[in-house]
Amino acid sequence: MALTIGVTGGIGSGKTTVCKVFKLLRVPIFEADKTAKNLLDTDQQLKSELIHLFGENIYTPNGTIDRKKLAEIIFNDKIQLSKMNALVHPAVRRNFKNWVKQHEHFPYVIHEAAILFESGFYKIMDYNILVTAPQNERIERVMKRDQISRKEVEERIKNQLPEEKKQELANLVLMNDNKNLLIPKIIEIDKKLKEDGKIW
Structure with a gap:
C-alpha cells in the first residue's frame, strides 16, 4: 500500500510549485482542490445537496456551478463556508480513497490541498508537509498571480488556519522564501520516502 503524504500551504506559499517538482520525480499527485471543483460540477449527490443549501441559481443553466456567486457567499460568511465544506469534504475523501487504490503500487502518493489541516484530511495521511513563506511575499505573489488587491x-x-497552528500540525515544514534551496530538499524527501518509507 502506498504511503499517503499531505502537502499544503497557505495561499501564495508555493505548494503547487513543490508538487510540480514531486511530479517530475514521478510521484502521483491527487489535486484535492481541482477534484473538489470538478465534483461540484459532476457529482450528482453533491449537486443536489448544494442546490438544497444555496438554491437552484447556484448552478448556471448549463449545469455548472456559478463560481462567482459561490465565492461571494462563502468568502463573506464562515457559517455558509463550513456548511459547504461539510458536503464537499466527504465527496473528496471518497474520491481520494478510490484514487489511492489505483496507485497502490507506488511507494508513496501526494494529496495536495489548500485546506489540508482545516478539513481534517491531515489525520488520514501518513505524513504532512507544510510549504510556507513570509506573509508579505505570499501576498505579493497572489496579487500578481490573480490580479487582485492586497485587501x-x-x-x-x-479564512485559513494561522501559519503557527499549521506548523504545529505538520511533520515537516518547507520554507519557500527564495533563500532556501527547495529542489534539493524535495529530492532528499523523495529519496528517503522511496528507500526508508520515512520523511526524515
Missing part, C-alpha cells in the same frame, strides 16, 4: 488577499488568508 482581497488578506481576506482569503484570514
